[in-house]
Amino acid sequence: MSETILDLQDVTLRFGGLVAVDGVSMDVRQGEIRALIGPNGAGKSTIFNLVTGVYRPNQGTIRFGERSLNGVPPHRLAGLGIARTFQNIRLFSSLSLMENVLIGAHSRGRSGLAGAVFRLPPFRQEEENLSLQAWEALAFMGLDQKAGELAKNLPYGEQRRLEIARALVSQPRLLLLDEPAAGMNPQEKSALMETIRRIRDTGITVFLIEHDMRVVMGISDRVAVLNYGKKIADGLPAEVREDAGVIEAYLGTGGKRERRRTRPVVALPQVALEGGAGHAGN
Amino acid sequence: MAQFLQQMVNGLALGSIYALIALGYTMVYGIIALINFAYGEIYMFGAFTGLFLVLTWKANLYLAIFGAMAFTTVLGLVVERVAYRPLRRSRNAGRLSALISAIGASIFLSTLMVLLHGPATTGFPTLFQNRNFVLGGASISLYQILIIGVSALLMVGLDLFVRYTKTGRAMRALSQDADAAALMGVNTDLMIAITFAIGSALAGAAGVLAGIYFNAVQPYMGLMAGLKAFAAAVLGGIGSIPGAVVGGLLIGLAEIMGVAAKLSDWKDAFAFAILILVLLVKPSGLLGRSIIKKV
Amino acid sequence: MSTVDNSVSGAVPGAPAPRRQPAWLKLWPVQALLFLALLVAVWAVTEALNLVIPAYQGQILLFTGINVIITLGLNLITGVTGQLSLGHAAFMAIGAYAAAICTVSLHLPFALALLLGGLVAALFGVVLGFPTLRLSGDYLAIATLGFAEIVRVVNTNLKITNGAIGYYGIQKRVDLPLVAMLAVAAVAAMAWLENSRNGRAMRSVREDEIAATASGVNTTFYKIQAFAVGAFFAGVGGGLYAHTTTFIQPTDFGFLKSVEQLSMVVLGGMGSIAGTVLGTIVLTAAPELLRFMSNYRMLVYGATLIVLMIFRPGGLLGGVDLRDAVRRALMLGRSRTVRTSVGGDGQ
Numbered sequence: 001m002s003e004t005i006l007d008l009q010d011v012t013l014r015f016g017g018l019v020a021v022d023g024v025s026m027d028v029r030q031g032e033i034r035a036l037i038g039p040n041g042a043g044k045s046t047i048f049n050l051v052t053g054v055y056r057p058n059q060g061t062i063r064f065g066e067r068s069l070n071g072v073p074p075h076r077l078a079g080l081g082i083a084r085t086f087q088n089i090r091l092f093s094s095l096s097l098m099e100n101v102l103i104g105a106h107s108r109g110r111s112g113l114a115g116a117v118f119r120l121p122p123f124r125q126e127e128e129n130l131s132l133q134a135w136e137a138l139a140f141m142g143l144d145q146k147a148g149e150l151a152k153n154l155p156y157g158e159q160r161r162l163e164i165a166r167a168l169v170s171q172p173r174l175l176l177l178d179e180p181a182a183g184m185n186p187q188e189k190s191a192l193m194e195t196i197r198r199i200r201d202t203g204i205t206v207f208l209i210e211h212d213m214r215v216v217m218g219i220s221d222r223v224a225v226l227n228y229g230k231k232i233a234d235g236l237p238a239e240v241r242e243d244a245g246v247i248e249a250y251l252g253t254g255g256k257r258e259r260r261r262t263r264p265v266v267a268l269p270q271v272a273l274e275g276g277a278g279h280a281g282n
Numbered sequence: 283m284a285q286f287l288q289q290m291v292n293g294l295a296l297g298s299i300y301a302l303i304a305l306g307y308t309m310v311y312g313i314i315a316l317i318n319f320a321y322g323e324i325y326m327f328g329a330f331t332g333l334f335l336v337l338t339w340k341a342n343l344y345l346a347i348f349g350a351m352a353f354t355t356v357l358g359l360v361v362e363r364v365a366y367r368p369l370r371r372s373r374n375a376g377r378l379s380a381l382i383s384a385i386g387a388s389i390f391l392s393t394l395m396v397l398l399h400g401p402a403t404t405g406f407p408t409l410f411q412n413r414n415f416v417l418g419g420a421s422i423s424l425y426q427i428l429i430i431g432v433s434a435l436l437m438v439g440l441d442l443f444v445r446y447t448k449t450g451r452a453m454r455a456l457s458q459d460a461d462a463a464a465l466m467g468v469n470t471d472l473m474i475a476i477t478f479a480i481g482s483a484l485a486g487a488a489g490v491l492a493g494i495y496f497n498a499v500q501p502y503m504g505l506m507a508g509l510k511a512f513a514a515a516v517l518g519g520i521g522s523i524p525g526a527v528v529g530g531l532l533i534g535l536a537e538i539m540g541v542a543a544k545l546s547d548w549k550d551a552f553a554f555a556i557l558i559l560v561l562l563v564k565p566s567g568l569l570g571r572s573i574i575k576k577v
Numbered sequence: 578m579s580t581v582d583n584s585v586s587g588a589v590p591g592a593p594a595p596r597r598q599p600a601w602l603k604l605w606p607v608q609a610l611l612f613l614a615l616l617v618a619v620w621a622v623t624e625a626l627n628l629v630i631p632a633y634q635g636q637i638l639l640f641t642g643i644n645v646i647i648t649l650g651l652n653l654i655t656g657v658t659g660q661l662s663l664g665h666a667a668f669m670a671i672g673a674y675a676a677a678i679c680t681v682s683l684h685l686p687f688a689l690a691l692l693l694g695g696l697v698a699a700l701f702g703v704v705l706g707f708p709t710l711r712l713s714g715d716y717l718a719i720a721t722l723g724f725a726e727i728v729r730v731v732n733t734n735l736k737i738t739n740g741a742i743g744y745y746g747i748q749k750r751v752d753l754p755l756v757a758m759l760a761v762a763a764v765a766a767m768a769w770l771e772n773s774r775n776g777r778a779m780r781s782v783r784e785d786e787i788a789a790t791a792s793g794v795n796t797t798f799y800k801i802q803a804f805a806v807g808a809f810f811a812g813v814g815g816g817l818y819a820h821t822t823t824f825i826q827p828t829d830f831g832f833l834k835s836v837e838q839l840s841m842v843v844l845g846g847m848g849s850i851a852g853t854v855l856g857t858i859v860l861t862a863a864p865e866l867l868r869f870m871s872n873y874r875m876l877v878y879g880a881t882l883i884v885l886m887i888f889r890p891g892g893l894l895g896g897v898d899l900r901d902a903v904r905r906a907l908m909l910g911r912s913r914t915v916r917t918s919v920g921g922d923g924q
Contacts (some may be wrong), residue, residue, distance in 0.1 A: 078793030386882025554723030
């Protein structure tokens with residue numbers, strides 16, 4: 001087994017009385033594609049936000065490689081090698097694709113105010129390097145032809161790809177993808193799965209949240225399942241799919257009716273889970 | 283102690299005026315997140331309307347207040363219609379465009395009054411004999427009773443309106459989620475217009491009260507009063523009706539206390555110094571909802 | 578622990594086509610010299626202009642130049658970094674008083690006084706920048722407004738500023754060529770700043786703070802930096818103003834002045850240097866051009882702001898890519914990357 005790159009130990013986060021994440025421990029290993037699934041509101045995105053420092057855990061530790069992430073300011077994470085995308089796309093929408101990706105490369109540069117105003121050779125060299133890296137990232141995601149367009153004018157699927165390009169350009173060791181397939185059609189989803197594999201093949205560890213079981217079961221090496229903020233299963237895709245607790249979380253059982261009634265959406269993942277099972281049968 | 287009580291009374295009277303204007307700011311902000319910079323000018327027009335009614339038609343106090351409220355209601359609606367509604371309709375107009383438009387309306391209105399009346403300050407004719415009552419060592423004038431009384435009446439009325447009428451409920455729904463409210467059949471434009479109307483009426487009443495209290499009416503009186511009232515609304519937590527009242531009263535009190543402490547030269551800075559200090563400790567204002575950052 | 582080569586390079590051969598520019602033009606000493614030559618040219622032209630045009634028009638030009646320097650600073654804070662400021666005139670006031678005190682009481686050279694005025698204003702910019710750690714949007718706007726009012730009241734009550742009477746006896750040290758050169762330098766500095774890692778980080782703060790943070794941008798740092806640099810520009814502009822009018826008083830820098838400066842930035846097109854310059858020229862000249870209307874001119878001014886915001890909410894140049902427009906006008910062919918639909922997108 002390869003070594004652990006991200007390690008969550010007993011992580012808990014409360015919002016007032018609500019326990020959003022409840023004593024979750026899980027790890028992500030170097031070079032794998034790791035998935036986190038669960039019904040809506042299970043706390044998946046919250047885990048990402050904890051890892052990226054948007055929220056601070058009430059208890060527990062998060063380690064990235066050898067380093068504890070407790071108390072690391074969120075803007076430092078990109079430099080340490082953690083990049084992410086967002087569930088509801090967050091692009092710099094009135095800037096061009098090129099500029100979006102250049103900002104993604106912020107942590108790869110060092111120049112400041114003086115460099116910008118005096119434009120001495122080191123500054124120019126850095127700008128050239130950054131823009132070269134930006135081109136590469138755009139091309140990797142197949143967006144280099146549109147580099148000059150404004151992000152807000154892109155179709156939805158390309159916006160998602162631009163977000164990934166922006167994350168990739170920082171040359172992360174760990175890439176967090178928050179529902180990358182949301183809103184995509186089947187063709188786009190297959191292309192996305194291919195892209196995620198390609199990213200993994202460059203040596204980047206991928207940690208993703210996804211609702212689409214076809215995508216999750218198709219590409220993940222290991223899958224963890226979250227329900228009501230607690231981890232209820234963790235293992236190979238096939239194991240997780242058979243897990244009684246997981247099936248109960250998604251489909252509910254007679255004995256749990258009481259709880260189910262409070263859950264807003266349950267129908268969507270149900271369908272997706274069946275779809276996933278069908279795919280794996282092939 | 284008596285001295286302190288006296289300042290409390292004075293501060294309460296001044297604060298009531300700020301609170302009335304602050305209500306207009308906070309209601310409009312709560313619903314469409316717009317800083318209506320023209321409110322100070324609507325308050326000024328209220329004062330002038332009252333003055334005009336008293337001078338020309340020999341109106342009594344009540345007529346002056348009601349007349350001013352009626353006129354500023356119309357004025358508020360016109361400003362909303364001309365300067366804000368077209369911007370709301372335009373998809374390209376950001377919040378800053380609306381702000382600049384509001385500032386344009388403010389400059390327009392104050393200049394208009396300079397043209398109509400001239401820049402000079404006019405005293406307010408005596409409507410009734412002022413008298414002082416002594417209350418636990420502090421004296422309170424009839425004017426002060428009038429201001430505090432009318433303000434309290436209007437605020438309670440507003441609170442009841444927003445809480446218990448169908449229109450009030452629609453307004454609250456709108457401030458929570460404009461799209462959802464529209465889907466539920468709330469007539470957004472109408473509700474926004476009503477909000478402007480109510481806010482403007484309150485500012486009009488505040489204008490007459492201030493004219494009587496300070497015995498001074500002039501075309502630029504709206505600027506500083508408006509800024510301080512806006513500061514009051516933010517201090518209390520913008521969008522919150524009780525917050526506007528609390529903020530208004532606090533700023534009125536602070537100013538009076540400052541004057542009592544022989545710092546009257548600095549009094550215009552108090553409102554803002556308090557505001558900044560409060561915001562640093564509680565960024566959403568005293569009674570404001572804190573916004574949870576959503577990712 | 579093995580390091581992994583996780584660069585995505587190699588996947589694509591396609592690097593950008595290099596710009597067609599002679600190699601010698603890319604050498605920085607050459608560019609520096611060219612820039613100096615530009616400044617000299619500006620000086621020569623304005624010096625000549627000064628002889629030809631009447632004093633009154635020259636004065637309007639001069640104030641336009643000073644205003645450009647100041648509004649470029651505001652554009653950096655509000656237009657580029659997205660931090661709404663309603664108190665920019667306070668920085669101008671601080672710079673004006675500081676520079677005036679430097680030359681009058683401390684007998685410092687004028688150039689040094691200008692620089693110090695800018696630096697003192699920048700210091701206050703940092704001080705005001707700190708509330709931005711916690712405030713955003715309209716709360717920040719009201720805090721900046723409050724700050725400006727406090728500065729005005731303090732200037733009215735301090736001995737060193739000579740209070741409400743105003744500070745007089747400042748020597749007139751400013752002429753059109755000086756202002757023109759400084760304004761051109763200011764435009765250039767802003768253009769360079771915006772087109773850099775530093776400037777992109779500032780824009781990312783305006784666009785989406787959460788995504789900016791995730792991209793490694795320290796949003797707090799860039800907000801404070803924007804306030805400091807923006808205030809510096811306003812401070813220098815204030816110093817120029819003081820040494821032009823030779824007399825300053827606290828009411829010169831009130832709320833309406835801040836509003837006027839914001840109007841200039843928004844009118845031209847937020848976040849655009851060309852827009853800021855255009856808006857400043859229009860709004861500096863407009864009241865003068867409208868002077869024949871005497872009392873009605875502020876009425877027209879107010880109405881114009883409303884009408885412009887209704888019909889061009891993104892500002893006069895909002896959504897216009899100037900470089901593209903110029904290129905098209907000069908028939909120099911299309912830009913390297915194809916731009917679809919840029920027009921009509923105001924900010």
